[in-house]
Amino acid sequence: MDIVNSLAEAYASRYTSPDDAFLAEIAASTAATHAHAHMLSGHVQGKFLEMISCLLQPRRVLEIGTFTGYSAICLAKGLLKDGKIHTIELREEDASVARANFNRSIDAGKIILHVGNALSIIPGLNETWDLVFIDADKVNYTQYYQLVLPMVRPGGLIIADNVLFHGQVLQQPVAGKNAKAIHAFNEHVLQDAGVEKVMLTVRDGLLMIRKK
DSSP: OOSSOHHHHHHHHHTSOOOOHHHHHHHHHHHHHOTTGGGSOOHHHHHHHHHHHHHHOOSEEEEEOOTTSHHHHHHHTTOOTTOEEEEEESOHHHHHHHHHHHHHSTTGGGEEEEESOHHHHGGGTOOOEEEEEEOSOGGGHHHHHHHHGGGEEEEEEEEEEOTTGGGGGGSSSOOSHHHHHHHHHHHHHHTOTTEEEEEEOSTTOEEEEEEO
Protein backbone atom coordinates (compact mmCIF):
# COMPACT_ATOMS: atom_id res chain seq x y z
CA MET A 1 0.00 0.00 0.00
CA ASP A 2 1.30 3.48 -0.89
CA ILE A 3 0.93 5.72 2.18
CA VAL A 4 1.69 8.92 0.28
CA ASN A 5 0.38 9.53 -3.22
CA SER A 6 3.22 9.19 -5.73
CA LEU A 7 2.35 12.54 -7.28
CA ALA A 8 2.54 14.16 -3.84
CA GLU A 9 5.91 12.48 -3.25
CA ALA A 10 7.23 13.87 -6.53
CA TYR A 11 5.80 17.30 -5.75
CA ALA A 12 7.42 17.28 -2.28
CA SER A 13 10.75 16.30 -3.81
CA ARG A 14 10.51 19.11 -6.35
CA TYR A 15 10.08 21.70 -3.60
CA THR A 16 12.78 20.25 -1.34
CA SER A 17 16.38 21.44 -1.55
CA PRO A 18 18.32 19.04 -3.78
CA ASP A 19 20.83 16.51 -2.53
CA ASP A 20 24.44 17.52 -2.88
CA ALA A 21 26.34 15.66 -5.59
CA PHE A 22 27.82 13.12 -3.18
CA LEU A 23 24.48 12.10 -1.64
CA ALA A 24 22.91 11.92 -5.10
CA GLU A 25 25.73 9.61 -6.16
CA ILE A 26 25.18 7.32 -3.16
CA ALA A 27 21.44 7.19 -3.83
CA ALA A 28 21.97 6.40 -7.52
CA SER A 29 24.60 3.75 -6.81
CA THR A 30 22.41 2.07 -4.19
CA ALA A 31 19.42 2.08 -6.57
CA ALA A 32 21.51 0.53 -9.33
CA THR A 33 23.31 -2.16 -7.32
CA HIS A 34 21.37 -3.09 -4.18
CA ALA A 35 18.50 -5.58 -4.16
CA HIS A 36 16.86 -3.69 -1.30
CA ALA A 37 17.50 -0.13 -2.48
CA HIS A 38 14.05 0.92 -1.20
CA MET A 39 15.56 0.85 2.31
CA LEU A 40 17.52 4.03 1.55
CA SER A 41 16.03 7.08 3.30
CA GLY A 42 15.89 9.00 0.04
CA HIS A 43 15.83 12.66 -0.93
CA VAL A 44 12.96 14.19 1.10
CA GLN A 45 13.51 12.12 4.24
CA GLY A 46 17.26 12.60 4.01
CA LYS A 47 16.85 16.37 3.81
CA PHE A 48 14.46 16.22 6.76
CA LEU A 49 17.06 14.35 8.85
CA GLU A 50 19.73 16.83 7.78
CA MET A 51 17.54 19.79 8.76
CA ILE A 52 16.67 18.31 12.15
CA SER A 53 20.37 17.74 12.81
CA CYS A 54 21.26 21.27 11.74
CA LEU A 55 18.55 22.72 13.99
CA LEU A 56 19.51 20.57 16.97
CA GLN A 57 23.30 20.92 16.45
CA PRO A 58 24.02 17.68 18.31
CA ARG A 59 27.31 16.64 19.85
CA ARG A 60 26.49 12.93 19.87
CA VAL A 61 24.23 11.12 17.39
CA LEU A 62 23.41 7.41 17.30
CA GLU A 63 22.07 5.69 14.19
CA ILE A 64 20.82 2.11 14.42
CA GLY A 65 20.89 0.72 10.89
CA THR A 66 23.51 2.21 8.57
CA PHE A 67 22.63 0.55 5.24
CA THR A 68 24.87 2.21 2.61
CA GLY A 69 25.55 5.32 4.68
CA TYR A 70 23.22 7.89 3.11
CA SER A 71 21.26 8.81 6.24
CA ALA A 72 24.36 8.92 8.47
CA ILE A 73 25.93 11.46 6.11
CA CYS A 74 22.71 13.52 6.26
CA LEU A 75 22.70 13.40 10.06
CA ALA A 76 26.39 14.31 10.27
CA LYS A 77 25.79 17.65 8.56
CA GLY A 78 24.47 19.31 11.74
CA LEU A 79 27.10 18.01 14.15
CA LEU A 80 29.03 20.46 16.27
CA LYS A 81 32.72 20.87 15.50
CA ASP A 82 33.64 18.23 18.08
CA GLY A 83 30.56 16.12 17.34
CA LYS A 84 30.46 12.44 16.45
CA ILE A 85 27.87 10.10 14.97
CA HIS A 86 28.02 6.42 15.88
CA THR A 87 26.25 4.27 13.32
CA ILE A 88 25.66 0.52 13.63
CA GLU A 89 25.20 -1.94 10.78
CA LEU A 90 24.58 -5.68 11.23
CA ARG A 91 25.48 -6.79 7.69
CA GLU A 92 29.17 -6.67 6.78
CA GLU A 93 28.43 -6.29 3.06
CA ASP A 94 26.41 -3.11 3.61
CA ALA A 95 28.89 -1.88 6.20
CA SER A 96 31.70 -2.22 3.66
CA VAL A 97 29.83 -0.01 1.18
CA ALA A 98 29.00 2.51 3.91
CA ARG A 99 32.62 2.57 5.08
CA ALA A 100 33.81 3.43 1.58
CA ASN A 101 31.21 6.20 1.35
CA PHE A 102 32.15 7.59 4.75
CA ASN A 103 35.82 7.68 3.81
CA ARG A 104 34.92 9.99 0.91
CA SER A 105 32.69 12.26 3.01
CA ILE A 106 33.79 15.70 4.22
CA ASP A 107 32.60 14.53 7.65
CA ALA A 108 34.65 11.32 7.58
CA GLY A 109 36.37 12.17 10.88
CA LYS A 110 33.03 12.53 12.64
CA ILE A 111 31.47 9.21 11.59
CA ILE A 112 32.21 6.06 13.61
CA LEU A 113 30.95 2.81 12.06
CA HIS A 114 30.27 -0.25 14.21
CA VAL A 115 29.56 -3.64 12.65
CA GLY A 116 27.50 -6.18 14.55
CA ASN A 117 24.43 -6.56 16.75
CA ALA A 118 23.24 -3.15 17.97
CA LEU A 119 21.77 -4.60 21.17
CA SER A 120 25.27 -5.77 22.12
CA ILE A 121 27.14 -2.70 20.85
CA ILE A 122 25.05 0.15 22.30
CA PRO A 123 25.66 -0.55 26.03
CA GLY A 124 29.41 -0.32 25.45
CA LEU A 125 29.34 3.10 23.77
CA ASN A 126 28.99 5.00 27.07
CA GLU A 127 27.59 8.17 25.51
CA THR A 128 24.78 10.64 26.19
CA TRP A 129 22.81 11.02 22.98
CA ASP A 130 21.36 14.24 21.62
CA LEU A 131 19.75 12.52 18.64
CA VAL A 132 18.99 8.86 17.85
CA PHE A 133 17.74 7.50 14.53
CA ILE A 134 16.26 3.99 14.59
CA ASP A 135 16.05 2.33 11.17
CA ALA A 136 16.98 -1.32 11.67
CA ASP A 137 15.21 -4.67 12.11
CA LYS A 138 11.62 -3.96 13.05
CA VAL A 139 11.19 -6.78 15.57
CA ASN A 140 13.69 -5.10 17.90
CA TYR A 141 12.39 -1.51 17.72
CA THR A 142 10.92 -1.60 21.24
CA GLN A 143 14.14 -3.09 22.63
CA TYR A 144 16.23 -0.42 20.90
CA TYR A 145 13.97 2.28 22.30
CA GLN A 146 14.11 0.94 25.83
CA LEU A 147 17.88 0.57 25.61
CA VAL A 148 18.69 4.05 24.31
CA LEU A 149 16.06 6.16 26.11
CA PRO A 150 17.95 6.32 29.44
CA MET A 151 21.03 7.45 27.48
CA VAL A 152 19.21 10.30 25.70
CA ARG A 153 19.58 13.72 27.33
CA PRO A 154 16.45 15.58 28.45
CA GLY A 155 15.21 17.46 25.41
CA GLY A 156 16.97 15.02 23.10
CA LEU A 157 15.25 13.36 20.13
CA ILE A 158 14.64 9.82 18.98
CA ILE A 159 13.39 9.42 15.41
CA ALA A 160 12.06 6.02 14.33
CA ASP A 161 11.60 5.15 10.66
CA ASN A 162 9.02 2.92 8.94
CA VAL A 163 6.40 3.37 11.68
CA LEU A 164 3.58 3.01 9.12
CA PHE A 165 5.29 -0.07 7.63
CA HIS A 166 3.91 0.12 4.10
CA GLY A 167 0.41 0.70 5.48
CA GLN A 168 0.27 -2.72 7.13
CA VAL A 169 -0.23 -1.18 10.58
CA LEU A 170 -3.48 0.34 9.28
CA GLN A 171 -5.02 -3.04 8.55
CA GLN A 172 -7.32 -4.80 11.01
CA PRO A 173 -6.14 -7.05 12.38
CA VAL A 174 -2.46 -6.13 11.97
CA ALA A 175 -0.78 -9.12 10.35
CA GLY A 176 2.83 -10.10 9.72
CA LYS A 177 5.77 -10.22 12.10
CA ASN A 178 7.26 -6.84 11.20
CA ALA A 179 3.97 -4.95 11.11
CA LYS A 180 2.98 -6.40 14.48
CA ALA A 181 6.34 -5.39 15.94
CA ILE A 182 6.03 -1.84 14.60
CA HIS A 183 2.45 -1.53 15.89
CA ALA A 184 3.60 -2.76 19.31
CA PHE A 185 6.43 -0.20 19.28
CA ASN A 186 4.04 2.62 18.38
CA GLU A 187 1.73 1.58 21.21
CA HIS A 188 4.65 1.38 23.64
CA VAL A 189 5.77 4.92 22.84
CA LEU A 190 2.18 6.16 23.03
CA GLN A 191 1.95 4.92 26.61
CA ASP A 192 5.29 6.45 27.67
CA ALA A 193 4.44 9.59 29.65
CA GLY A 194 8.11 10.57 29.79
CA VAL A 195 8.20 11.63 26.14
CA GLU A 196 6.38 13.88 23.70
CA LYS A 197 5.71 12.33 20.31
CA VAL A 198 4.43 13.20 16.86
CA MET A 199 3.96 10.77 13.97
CA LEU A 200 4.71 12.17 10.54
CA THR A 201 3.52 10.74 7.22
CA VAL A 202 6.88 11.29 5.54
CA ARG A 203 7.77 8.40 3.25
CA ASP A 204 6.95 5.24 5.27
CA GLY A 205 6.24 7.14 8.48
CA LEU A 206 8.53 8.80 11.02
CA LEU A 207 7.87 8.90 14.76
CA MET A 208 9.57 11.86 16.43
CA ILE A 209 10.04 11.40 20.17
CA ARG A 210 11.34 14.12 22.49
CA LYS A 211 12.49 13.13 25.94
CA LYS A 212 11.00 15.40 28.63
